[in-house]
Amino acid sequence: MPEVKFYYFHVKVAGEAIRMLLAYGSQEFEDIRLSDEEWAALKPTMPFGQLPVLEIDGKKYAQSIAISRYLGRKYGLAGKDIEEDFQIDQVMDFFGDLRTRAIALFHEEDEANKAKIQKEYEKNYYPVTLKKLNEIITENNGHLALGKLTWADFVFAGIYDCLRVLLKIPDIDEQFPNFKKLQKSVLSIPKVKAYCDKAPKADW
Known part of the structure; x- marks a missing residue:
């Protein structure tokens, strides 16, 4: 199983769907909930300087809908064609x-x-x-x-x-x-x- 980390703030908004999809897929993940100060330090390291970000085996991916779509496909929650x-x-x-x-x-x-x-x-x-x-x-x-x-x-x-x-x-x-x-x-x-x-x- 890949090593997964999820970066977002301590709110649901654009991040909760991703957390729930990971849970649905039985994927263990580190749920990293950032303070404003922590985010300021990490921001330059993120793909577009935005959250949420999903990290899989050290590679970071951004954009909440793109991440949700990817997880949907991975866990059988997308269309058949x-x-x-x-x-x-x-x-x-x-x-x-x-x-x-x-x-x-x-x-x-x-x-x-x-x-x-x-x-x-x-x-x-x-x-x-x-x-x-x-x-x-x-x-x-x-x-x-x-x-x-x-x-x-x-x-x-x-x-x-x-x-x-x-x-x-x-x-x-x-x-x-x-x-x-x-x-x-x-x-x-x-x-x-x-x-x-x-x-x-x-x-x-």
């Missing part, structure tokens, strides 16, 4: 657009502009996008693609707690119950649950 992989990727890109917008808004420093964008998103973007995402899950038997468990479900489950905070929709679980159900279905997988039960607690 390129067309099925295409279906997973398009949903992940759609979900990625939502996540990117929400994160950018969270980091907006102009409070007046932030409030304006939040209002616009709540009126015109979030309802349409979240409804479509909910429909996708319904059409795929409680999953994001192919009607079965794929690595995309791990990405969603890992970041959902953070997404709930970013979107600022208090009743999102009630409006779109499929979201929480999908997260729970991933977290209840025995190997994933075993990891979560012993992992350091992080709110999001």
Whole structure:
């Protein structure tokens, strides 16, 4: 078995899916949760100066979706051909657009502009996008693609707690119950649950 290290901060966000995928694949790994000070020292050694980073036998790999896709393929959580992989990727890109917008808004420093964008998103973007995402899950038997468990479900489950905070929709679980159900279905997988039960607690 390869020697694996995973570098990220003490949060779930873009890293939890990777931790859960490694657990699903029965891969032992060193879960390195960096402080800001530790990260500043390590940053120059990382491929793109960003986290998360997965290190396999001394070689470092970056970008959370690329890592998740790789692990999905490795552990039988990808499509059976390129067309099925295409279906997973398009949903992940759609979900990625939502996540990117929400994160950018969270980091907006102009409070007046932030409030304006939040209002616009709540009126015109979030309802349409979240409804479509909910429909996708319904059409795929409680999953994001192919009607079965794929690595995309791990990405969603890992970041959902953070997404709930970013979107600022208090009743999102009630409006779109499929979201929480999908997260729970991933977290209840025995190997994933075993990891979560012993992992350091992080709110999001």
